[in-house]
Amino acid sequence: MRGRLLPSLNAIRTFEAVARYNSFTRAAEELNVTQSAASRLVRSLEEYLQVPLFTRQSRRIELTDQGRFYNELVRDSLDLIEAGTVELISSKEGKGTLTIGMLPTFGTRWLVPRLPSFQEAHPEISLNIISSDGELDFTKERIDVAIRFGHGEWKDAIVDPLMGEEIQVVCSPKLMQGEHPIISYDSLRYHRLIRHSTRPNSWDHWFRSVGAHREDQQWGPTLEHFFMVIQAAVAGLGVALLPTFLIEDDLRSGTLVTPFTDRIAGPGAYYLITSAAKSELPRVKLFRRWLLGQLA
Amino acid sequence: MRGRLLPSLNAIRTFEAVARYNSFTRAAEELNVTQSAASRLVRSLEEYLQVPLFTRQSRRIELTDQGRFYNELVRDSLDLIEAGTVELISSKEGKGTLTIGMLPTFGTRWLVPRLPSFQEAHPEISLNIISSDGELDFTKERIDVAIRFGHGEWKDAIVDPLMGEEIQVVCSPKLMQGEHPIISYDSLRYHRLIRHSTRPNSWDHWFRSVGAHREDQQWGPTLEHFFMVIQAAVAGLGVALLPTFLIEDDLRSGTLVTPFTDRIAGPGAYYLITSAAKSELPRVKLFRRWLLGQLA
DNA sequence: CTCTTCCATGACTTGAAGGAATGATCGCCA
DNA sequence: TGGCGATCATTCCTTCAAGTCATGGAAGAG
Secondary structure, eight states: OOOOOOOOHHHHHHHHHHHHHEEEEEEHHHHHOOHHHHHHHHHHHHHHOOOOOEEEEEEEEEOOHHHHHHHHHHHHHHHHHHHHHHHHHTTGGOOEEEEEEOOOOOOIIIIIHHHHHHHHHTTTTEEEEEEEHHHOOOTTOSEEEEEEESSSSSSSSOOOOOEEEEEEEEBBBHEEEEEEOOOOOGGGGGGGEEEEEOOHHHHHHHHHTTTTOOOOEEEEEESSOOOOOOHHHTTTSSSSSEEEEHHHHHHTTTTTSOOOOOEEEEEEEEEEOTTTTEEEEEEHHHHHHHHHHOOO | OOOOOOOHHHHHHHHHHHHHHHHHHHHHHHOOOOOOOOHHHHHHHHHHTTTTTEEEEETEEOHHHHHHHHHHHHHHHHHHHHHHHHHHHHGGGGGGGEEEEEEHHHHHIIIIHHHHHHHHHOOTEEEEEEOOOOEEEOOTTTOSSSEEEEEESSSSEEEEEEEEEEEEBBBBBHHHHHHSSSOSGGGHHHHGEEEEETTHHHHHHHHHHTTTTOOOOOOEEESSHHHHHHHHTTEEEEEEEEEEGGGEEEEEEEEBBOOOOOOEEEEEEEEEEOOTTTTGGHHHHHHHHHHHHHHH
């Protein structure tokens, strides 16, 4: 029965500290041992690996290339273990802080209004909600779970589909009372179309879906987040294409109106994403169960 | 002086093995110790963390949620260290195998013809060349260096710009002798335009750059790799837009011709990418130095 | 030239990890 | 149902890897 090929992990920890300080003496201080011990342990690691990790110039040491390679790697590993250890110790019995990385508009419009229910069910968990998009790295960032829009294309992650979206055309009621009320697809040519920068093709998609011919359009502003798009539409800057569930309030209050009844399926869906390790944390399990329950 | 907050790494290694086998007895076998030792080491880890990692039902043990979390993390860390250790031991003194993940066409047309020079300079390094695009993960895949096209947008990586590219229109000489020789931008309307699936907008880009008006074009096939695009153009399937340096041979031999003199700058550049750790390996340093030298 | 600093090393020490033996629990099966 | 085998826990004892202490040597600072 063969196990892992691993050197003494104690030696590795010592090596990492020595490399960090570039000094046996100071590393030994940190580890609360004598300089002698540090020296020996690193020496034994080098003998095990059959590779010199430091060049020694009597008073000064320097990592070899191979030492630098090994150090990068060992540091990453120890960082990982340390982070996990801290995490584990500080989150006993499901307590602690759940950090949610959410999309700005989805978060404020959909998630945040529902959070009180979670907080009530689990008052011992404090919530930390941060706005986050782009790449996900659960080890470096302090995010436990994230919400993303896409097609479930995340690797090395636990992915739960939350909901698709229907998108529809909306605008300020002012536009409907103006010179060119939007009564047909064709009348859109008299209005500026507001775009969302991370979904550049959504108007094309919409025109194709409703079977309208895409004439040369006037373009309005391109905005980065949906809440900006909503604001632009409310302000009458143009016509916007928005997910239905984000504008329910505006439609109810009348700050936005829908010229057409068409609601087409958006090109992707919202997902809850977490890492394999984080998904085992009690607070993450609880949140995931609660969130999926909210959809049923 | 405070150092890292780390439990006994020996205990961690034992925990990992126990979790893997779900058995103290079998883990102890792997580690060449007695069951007793494994049991007590894990117990001491639990005491240090103040967190139960296993539930014990006298004959059977099972990871707790927190144990599962910790195990995921510890396993990743040990995997990392193990991979690095193997790497280090097996690549003493710059020897070993350099694995290059290359883009298929760039590789065969540009890199491979130059590799004999590297092999001559460093005969002790054997080369392993694999075709690779998409996401990069230097820890899981066995790639030392990769070549990619883009804008230098890689995170947590060492990135060297290699070269930009000029793109130009090419076609088979047969097309020039046909009914509609390509003598002006407008005459392109009589021919099919071949597209590259990972660069869907390159024709738009080209028309805009040369200041031509983009009439409704006929589209030819969309192909996944440049070498397929080249073959399609040579076969007379249409007109292609290709990086100059990939078709030097074809232009020289006359299997492709250039209707226009325009050469516009492509939208990105080629980069050599490696990870911080890998970049310290002698074989990677040598390759990087050689490759950058080839460009000067 | 001397002092100080830092790493290496030989001789000795020690305690944490490990071994051996035993006890406890439980599922399996005749 | 009772005996067997498998597995984990625990106690007592041992051992050697890791550590200390003391010393030596090299080199930079002043």
